[in-house]
Amino acid sequence: MRTPVPDTHPRPAPGRTPGPRRLTYLGPRGTFTERALRTLPEADGSHLLPAATAARALELVHRGDADAAMLPVHNTVAGPVGDTMRALAESPAPGVLREAVLTIDFALLVRPGTPLAAVRTVSGHPHAGAQVGRWLAGRLPRARWLPAPSNAEAARRVRDGVCDAAVAGDFTAAHYGLRVLAAGIQDTAGAVTRFLLCARSGAPVLPPVRPADRTSLVGRLPGPPDTLGALLDDLRRHPFLRGVTLHTVPDGRGGSVLFADCPGSAEQPATARAVGLLRLRLPALRSLGSYASALPAPPPYERRPKTMHSETTTTAGEAAPKDIARLRELIDDLDRSLIGTLKQRLATSREIQRIRTGGGGTPLDSGRERSIRGRYAEELGEGGADLAEALLEMCRGRSPR
Known part of the structure; x- marks a missing residue:
């Protein structure tokens, strides 16, 4: 039947x-x-x-x-x-x-009549800031970055005079009476x-558009992301979990949120096995269901057969050096973006010190510094407080030892 x-x-x-x-x-x-x-x-x-x-x-x-x-x-x-x-x-x-x-392409939006030289503050979603940092460091090194819940909210703030410019899509300008001052400002094309x-x-x-080929799970884990490396590496090496991608972000409470993508529908035996193993090892995970992926199909779960040839002489192995070179280029881009952002932070801190001392106050605010150390520690784990201290030393005018 x-x-x-x-x-x-x-x-x-x-x-x-x-x-x-x-x-x-x-x-x-x-x-x-x-x-x-x-x-x-x-x-x-x-x-x-x-x-x-x-x-x-x-x-x-x-x-x-x-x-x-x-x-x-x-x-x-x-x-x-x-x-x-x-x-x-x-x-x-x-x-x-x-x-x-x-595909994401960013533009710098301003109120009509605003020249680039008049931009002192730029707002956008933190993800946008991570994708245009090098451009901003090169064109607007003294501008202060103001994070917003969304890029459109940043555009609305520009319209209302809260800040000078927003990083958003060029199509956003028409909604808020803004103009595109610069287009294609993303550091990496094709994101x-x-x-x-x-x-x-x-x-x-x-109704489903086509058969499901991806299953996702999400859940909380104890401990910040930088303490989960051994656990995640162990999961990625498991033969039942090959092809599964794992992402972690801080949960804002000292723990982490893990997001897992499994190839295939939960009704397929290999996927059901992967989901079951993930939930056995991480009981806090819950399934978000199976759905049709809009990206190319993820790799299969099975282990690829080993080759007797060295990585430098096989076609499959040749991809590894290329992948490493590409990722190193990305790291170089990120480093340039970080350096540009740090320069902006340094200039902003020096300006605050100048204003405080000009008014007869002290150049430093110990309460503010404690708050910064706590924020870095919460977001980045144990090493975050050390990073914050090094940054604060630099902004005080003293290089960290």
Whole structure:
């Protein structure tokens, strides 16, 4: 007897007249997340609702005020989006319905009539800052970076006169009466951000577009990310977990959030085995469900057969030096960006010291320095406090020993 296929199409709740879907996204209007949402055919005819944060978007879904939420989860240059991962770990049982990817190109947006020389403050999402740091260090070395919940929120702050410029998509300018002062300011061309459309787990909001080929999990782990290296390395070496990708971000409470992507649908034996092993080793993980990937299929779980030839003489092995060279170029770009950012911080600290001493005060604020050490320690673990101390010494005008 043939097993009946379950109906995955949405049905209206009793007493409710079917109407347009309500899809929320990380807003306000003009974000890359909204742009990614609009690439989905399901967005046509739907009510699109901006949310100030990823946590707020998932809250709207959980309360039933929205059917699904589109959120950024990973960028190929800046890495995992911590706000989204923390929100997914905290939200009650979200599930992933769809995935979308978008190539990211940044522009510098200003109020009409603002020249580059007048830009003293620049705002944007922290992920945007990580992708344009070298450009800002070269063109605006004295400008102060002001993080914002989203790039569109940064543009709104520019419109309202809170800051001078915003890093956002060029399409954002029209929403806030701004103009593009410079386009294509990203340090690395071709960066891609991955977005997930999430709903309450098991909610049949959208029918599947094609068979699922990715399964994701999320959960909290004790200890900051820099203490989890041995655990994660052990998991990555396990033969059942080859092809699984693991990302960690600080949870803001001294612990970590882990996000895992497994190739295949949870109904496939190899994927079910991988998910079961992950949850056995890390009981706090919970599944976000299986869905169709918008990126090329991940590598399989099976171990590749070893070759008798050396890495320098085989075609497969030749990719390793190329990969290392490419990653080293990325590290060089990141280092240049960090150095530029540190120079901006140094100049800003010196200006604060000048203002304080000019008013008859002391150049240093011990309470402020304690707060900075605590922040670095919380985000970066035990070594973060040492890094903060070295940075503070440099900004005081003394090089760390």
